[in-house]
Amino acid sequence: WMICSYTSRQHETQRKGEFQLPPGPKRLPLVGNIFQMPRSREWLKAAEWRSEYGDMVYLENLGRPLIFINSYEIAVDLFEKRSANYSSRPSFPMVNDLQKWDWLIALMPYGDAWRKHRSFLHNFLEPPGVLGYKDIQYKTSLKLLKRLLHEPLQFERHIRTSIGAMIMMIAYGHEVEQAVSLFSISAAPGSFLVNVVPFLKYIPEWFPGAAFQKLAKRGRTFSQAMLNNPHDVTKSEVLKGIARPSMTSELIGDNIGEKGEILDEDVISRVTGAVYAGGADTSVSTLLTFLIAMMLNPDAQNRGQEELDRVIGSERMPTFDDQENLPFVNAICLEAMRWAPVAPMGGPHASTSDDIYNGYFIPEGTTLIANQWLMLHDPSVYTDPEAFKPERHLGAQPERDPVKIVFGFGRRFCPGRHLAQQSIFMTVANILHVFNVTKARDEDGGVIEPRVEYKPGLIRHPHPFKCAISPRSDAKAALLLQVVDSLDD
Numbered sequence: 364w365m366i367c368s369y370t371s372r373q374h375e376t377q378r379k380g381e382f383q384l385p386p387g388p389k390r391l392p393l394v395g396n397i398f399q400m401p402r403s404r405e406w407l408k409a410a411e412w413r414s415e416y417g418d419m420v421y422l423e424n425l426g427r428p429l430i431f432i433n434s435y436e437i438a439v440d441l442f443e444k445r446s447a448n449y450s451s452r453p454s455f456p457m458v459n460d461l462q463k464w465d466w467l468i469a470l471m472p473y474g475d476a477w478r479k480h481r482s483f484l485h486n487f488l489e490p491p492g493v494l495g496y497k498d499i500q501y502k503t504s505l506k507l508l509k510r511l512l513h514e515p516l517q518f519e520r521h522i523r524t525s526i527g528a529m530i531m532m533i534a535y536g537h538e539v540e541q542a543v544s545l546f547s548i549s550a551a552p553g554s555f556l557v558n559v560v561p562f563l564k565y566i567p568e569w570f571p572g573a574a575f576q577k578l579a580k581r582g583r584t585f586s587q588a589m590l591n592n593p594h595d596v597t598k599s600e601v602l603k604g605i606a607r608p609s610m611t612s613e614l615i616g617d618n619i620g621e622k623g624e625i626l627d628e629d630v631i632s633r634v635t636g637a638v639y640a641g642g643a644d645t646s647v648s649t650l651l652t653f654l655i656a657m658m659l660n661p662d663a664q665n666r667g668q669e670e671l672d673r674v675i676g677s678e679r680m681p682t683f684d685d686q687e688n689l690p691f692v693n694a695i696c697l698e699a700m701r702w703a704p705v706a707p708m709g710g711p712h713a714s715t716s717d718d719i720y721n722g723y724f725i726p727e728g729t730t731l732i733a734n735q736w737l738m739l740h741d742p743s744v745y746t747d748p749e750a751f752k753p754e755r756h757l758g759a760q761p762e763r764d765p766v767k768i769v770f771g772f773g774r775r776f777c778p779g780r781h782l783a784q785q786s787i788f789m790t791v792a793n794i795l796h797v798f799n800v801t802k803a804r805d806e807d808g809g810v811i812e813p814r815v816e817y818k819p820g821l822i823r824h825p826h827p828f829k830c831a832i833s834p835r836s837d838a839k840a841a842l843l844l845q846v847v848d849s850l851d852d
């Protein structure tokens with residue numbers, strides 16, 4: 364029966380009229396390409412396939428079609444110009460059903476529910492709304508610098524706490540730490556068999572080898588805590604009239620029904636939960652990449668510092684008002700996002716109807732993965748793409764703006780991109796103004812070469828690394844402390 368149903372499905376998806384599927388590695392009967400699916404660093408495998416099969420590479424996992432898109436132009440053509448058909452998401456049973464992440468907007472299928480959640484988010488995250496968060500971002504970044512001054516070795520923990528606190532303040536008006544790394548690991552295409560073999564989710568937890576069931580249980584606890592706990596705290600503060608301004612308090616205030624009930628409360632808790640889930644990990648990873656880049660590229664660091672000295676001087680700290688006068692610092696931020704992108708495969712899109720593109724048939728329900736890493740490292744677009752060169756984003760003819768790629772495409776593009784760019788700019792400008800970032804030294808004074816490797820996942824993080832963060836001068840350290848101490852809260 365299974366073979367019959369596979370064969371008829373295969374027949375259905377193989378071609379439409381005279382149109383063939385895009386080329387790709389040979390598929391085995393029944394299982395398709397399941398054994399060829401890369402388990403990590405998928406973008407490198409997809410890059411290899413590109414040289415053999417071209418910019419669209421077709422694969423199948425147990426009859427589920429999947430296309431790697433290896434060119435920016437095709438991503439724009441499909442995800443943007445034909446966005447009505449390419450804006451859904453594949454379903455991830457491991458994540459959605461087992462870990463109960465189905466509330467997360469990033470995983471919702473295209474449709475009215477998703478649209479409503481997005482529109483709630485846009486009010487806060489698009490200008491002018493998002494500009495109102497600059498003050499919180501300025502203050503949290505200065506507090507981060509003070510912690511770096513006192514405990515430079517703990518830089519990773521401090522960055523994580525600082526970004527987490529900023530997001531919690533914006534979304535809920537308070538500070539809580541949660542983890543999204545479980546989510547990130549299990550959504551990687553191919554990293555969990557259950558994503559391609561949906562029936563595996565019925566394996567009981569005690570089943571030998573079913574480690575993912577345990578992970579799922581932990582994930583469930585996280586996902587529900589992330590959705591409900593911070594929301595419930597803010598809600599009770601709103602009801603008592605003691606809530607600080609936040610997305611949650613504002614949304615609750617705007618959605619009180621005639622009988623005093625909260626309308627759309629589930630939508631409210633989901634969109635603010637999405638801000639935490641989407642916002643914390645991504646910005647942390649980008650800032651860690653920035654530190655690695657500075658250690659390895661002292662010339663770029665010096666140029667950024669010279670610009671800050673020239674524009675800001677030594678009497679004050681940079682502010683958002685200085686941003687337009689700091690082109691090189693902005694270019695460092697762009698280059699950090701391009702050089703080691705946080706989401707090398709972007710967010711997977713799914714098609715909702717059959718389509719023909721460039722003479723190829725793309726069946727309904729295809730998962731499409733934009734190989735953003737490859738697009739950001741395309742040597743025909745970025746000269747010497749593996750090198751960290753902020754100057755490529757400057758001058759009369761800058762290379763392609765990485766913002767067009769790193770935040771995804773079409774209707775599913777990242778709604779948090781302004782918030783993220785604001786955080787990254789402020790933190791980068793402040794760190795460069797006050798500190799030197801250099802390679803750490805061991806007890807004998809020998810330089811420790813950093814290990815630049817990233818953990819696998821949809822959202823990736825560098826492996827722990829060592830780095831020295833020291834004040835550029837006593838005067839700069841004193842300036843920082845004086846400015847932090849004068850903050851009003």
Ligand code: HEM
Pocket residue numbers: 468469470471481488637638639641642643645646649705706709710711712769770771772773774775776777778779780782783
């Ligand atoms: C450097 C930081 C960030 C990067 C590189 C990044 C990247 C991305 C990418 C590639 C996608 C998928 C787009 C697509 O499917 O085409 C995405 C989606 C998303 N991001 Fe971000 N993001 C960042 C920061 C943030 C922040 C700060 C927030 C929240 C305030 C956020 C919230 C979201 C949400 C909710 C989605 C899902 C959108 C949807 O499915 O409709 N992200 N992001």
